Amino acid sequence: MSVIVRDDGFHADDYNGEPLDLAQDLLPDDLPTDFQGVGLVRVAFPSSADGRGFTLARHLRARGYTGRLRAKGHVLADQYAMARRCGFDEVEISDDLAARQPADQWIFRADWQDHDYRSRLKA
Numbered sequence: 001m002s003v004i005v006r007d008d009g010f011h012a013d014d015y016n017g018e019p020l021d022l023a024q025d026l027l028p029d030d031l032p033t034d035f036q037g038v039g040l041v042r043v044a045f046p047s048s049a050d051g052r053g054f055t056l057a058r059h060l061r062a063r064g065y066t067g068r069l070r071a072k073g074h075v076l077a078d079q080y081a082m083a084r085r086c087g088f089d090e091v092e093i094s095d096d097l098a099a100r101q102p103a104d105q106w107i108f109r110a111d112w113q114d115h116d117y118r119s120r121l122k123a
Helices: 052-062 077-086 095-100 103-108 117-121
Strands: 002-006 009-011 020-022 040-045 068-073 090-094
Touching: 002 095, 009 103, 040 052, 052 068, 052 077, 077 103, 090 095
Parallel strands: 020 040, 040 068, 068 090
Antiparallel strands: 002 009, 002 090
């Protein structure tokens, strides 16, 4: 099973449709441009050390995708703020990872908008 992480903590998966799954090694030029009927895009994160999924999220949003965008796999609580800044709405993690990094660790990083370096530059 898996756990969905959002800014307010852990949730069960409430998406009932068929997601569009994208591999982390997909080149940005090969991303889809037609999102008709796509309610959820999941980008794979097979390793917390592989950040290519963050780049794909940015490109998806730049191409106009406005639906749910989910990072799926080995994303750590420390990476949650980056995932949200890149355009992900939520993260899907394994039950094992959720047990090692409980909801309070993820919620602690849910203030990602308050600690954005760009907002600090405006002051």
